[in-house]
Amino acid sequence: MCSLIAHVDNGKVTRVQGDPDHPYTAGVACGKVNRDADLVNSPERVLTPLRRSGPKGSGQFTPITWDQALDEITAKWKAIIQESGPLALLGYAYSAHQGLMNRGLVSGLFHRLGGTRLLAGTVCDTCCEEAWNFTLGPVGGADPEDVVHSDLVISWGADLAATNLHFYSLVEHAKKARGLPLVVIDPRRTRSAKNADLYLPIRIGTDAALALGVMHILVRDKLVDRAYVARHTLGFDKVERDILPKFTPARTAEITGLPVADIEKFATTYGKAKAALIRLGEGMTRLAAGGQALRAVALLPGVTGHYGVKGGGSILLTAASCDLNYAAVRRPGGGEPVARTVNHLRLGEELLNMKDPPIRALFISANNPAVTCPEVHKVQKGLSREDLFTVVHDPFMTDTAKYADIVLPAALYLETDDLYRAYGAYWMQWGPAAVKPAGEARSNFDVAQALAKRMGLTETIFTLAPEDAAKELFKGATGPAAAAD
Numbered sequence: 001m002c003s004l005i006a007h008v009d010n011g012k013v014t015r016v017q018g019d020p021d022h023p024y025t026a027g028v029a030c031g032k033v034n035r036d037a038d039l040v041n042s043p044e045r046v047l048t049p050l051r052r053s054g055p056k057g058s059g060q061f062t063p064i065t066w067d068q069a070l071d072e073i074t075a076k077w078k079a080i081i082q083e084s085g086p087l088a089l090l091g092y093a094y095s096a097h098q099g100l101m102n103r104g105l106v107s108g109l110f111h112r113l114g115g116t117r118l119l120a121g122t123v124c125d126t127c128c129e130e131a132w133n134f135t136l137g138p139v140g141g142a143d144p145e146d147v148v149h150s151d152l153v154i155s156w157g158a159d160l161a162a163t164n165l166h167f168y169s170l171v172e173h174a175k176k177a178r179g180l181p182l183v184v185i186d187p188r189r190t191r192s193a194k195n196a197d198l199y200l201p202i203r204i205g206t207d208a209a210l211a212l213g214v215m216h217i218l219v220r221d222k223l224v225d226r227a228y229v230a231r232h233t234l235g236f237d238k239v240e241r242d243i244l245p246k247f248t249p250a251r252t253a254e255i256t257g258l259p260v261a262d263i264e265k266f267a268t269t270y271g272k273a274k275a276a277l278i279r280l281g282e283g284m285t286r287l288a289a290g291g292q293a294l295r296a297v298a299l300l301p302g303v304t305g306h307y308g309v310k311g312g313g314s315i316l317l318t319a320a321s322c323d324l325n326y327a328a329v330r331r332p333g334g335g336e337p338v339a340r341t342v343n344h345l346r347l348g349e350e351l352l353n354m355k356d357p358p359i360r361a362l363f364i365s366a367n368n369p370a371v372t373c374p375e376v377h378k379v380q381k382g383l384s385r386e387d388l389f390t391v392v393h394d395p396f397m398t399d400t401a402k403y404a405d406i407v408l409p410a411a412l413y414l415e416t417d418d419l420y421r422a423y424g425a426y427w428m429q430w431g432p433a434a435v436k437p438a439g440e441a442r443s444n445f446d447v448a449q450a451l452a453k454r455m456g457l458t459e460t461i462f463t464l465a466p467e468d469a470a471k472e473l474f475k476g477a478t479g480p481a482a483a484a485d
Helices: 033-040 066-084 100-113 126-136 144-149 165-178 207-220 226-232 236-246 249-256 260-272 290-304 344-353 376-383 444-454 466-473 479-483
Strands: 004-009 012-018 050-052 061-063 089-093 116-119 152-156 182-185 198-200 276-280 313-315 341-343 361-365 389-394 406-409 418-421 428-431
Touching: 012 033, 050 066, 066 089, 066 361, 066 389, 066 406, 066 444, 089 100, 100 116, 100 361, 100 418, 100 444, 100 466, 116 344, 126 290, 144 165, 144 276, 152 260, 182 260, 198 260, 207 236, 207 249, 207 260, 207 290, 226 290, 236 290, 249 260, 260 290, 276 290, 290 313, 341 344, 344 376, 418 466
Parallel strands: 089 116, 089 361, 116 341, 152 182, 152 276, 182 198, 276 313, 361 389, 389 406
Antiparallel strands: 004 012, 050 061, 050 406, 418 428
16 A cells, blocks of 8 residues: 555546655655556546447447436346346456455445355465465554664565555665665566665576475574464474485485575575565465465575564564454355355456356456456356346456446546555555546446445445445454554
8 A cells, every 4th residue: 555645637637656654665656656547547548337238248238327227237136036036147246456445345235135156366365365374363463663673574475665665665775774684585677676685586486395305404404483483383303303305405405496596595694584575475375285385485484483583483464463354244144254255366267157156247447357266268158148237346447348238437536535444554544535437437336335325234334435335344353453543
């Protein structure tokens, strides 16, 4: 999450920049966000509701009113529920809008309707999060702002310059000010790798072998923090006895494609550091056994005791530590979280083959699955079904929207009020709308409430303004989030 300032002139966003008064953003925004004024003002925005007037996928539509669109959607849903039950509806909301209200209430709508729900994130972070949780528990890891106390930073599968810009700025400052060493482990020679003191171009899929090879050297050279291991870890004795002997420097070099000398240098540097911080990326988990790879790497600070040192340890994602009452928005009315799910990775397969009942209606917001989901040929074939009633709520006529029966114009984040939590730092922020939505665009939150009203849902969350709905997240929150004002 970045704290941003939007410059507005006569109701139009003219520039977006990082907030110079925010301690972490420090006035810096990435190249993509710096161009978000162009996104908001794009002439390609969908500005009015549309009804399909040609074959699916053709992109042929006719403008209609919001009342016509919402009435048609809810009439169709009610008929499908009457004939096949609510599981024939699939609600699909993902991450194009990162606000907790706009992303969450669409899921809340389909929870309350009893529809099938997307098991979201398996295309992205589910594997790495589960691997982290199995290894360390649902905790956030190190604070990236504590890098000021680090004496070594390891970027393992994370291109800091491209995807962790604010953390990278802190690292860069520390490198210049006090010679903080940076190790980059990545198959690609990224911009971060070019600036590293030690670059290890590891062979894809061999991260676990390198982590175990490093542990082998730590044991051999008596660089294990035995006191920390005894007090705070489980199972290291078995790993040391049964696994590590297999990962000699020579064997590790053979597997990873790295020189033995570089493996030795890395392990020794890491083992002798007092406060080494590993910044983990998600990429290593996006292949077979990737979760196990991340688990092996995440064990390293437990072997050296760096988890117990300020400025040491590792960090993957921080969102799990933000213990808000998400059920208030995502599961209004209570009840079990889901009745039936569709794995994000398997959307195309399920659109084609799910039974009892088959998916007959699909609502998509804040994502473009026709190009972002695996097996896009199956996704596109599923979206082409004439018996599938598809609604897409999006700011643009995406590849997915071209398959829709109804397209609804969506507001962008700069046009909505919402609460945001960071994924790679420990910050939350309320973000008010900078401008009014373009044309007739409406927010995901607003459309979810409008559909809920027409479907006869009466839960309070479907009537609250965004700011009041956000306050519901803090009722029952735990941890540091509970103390937020």
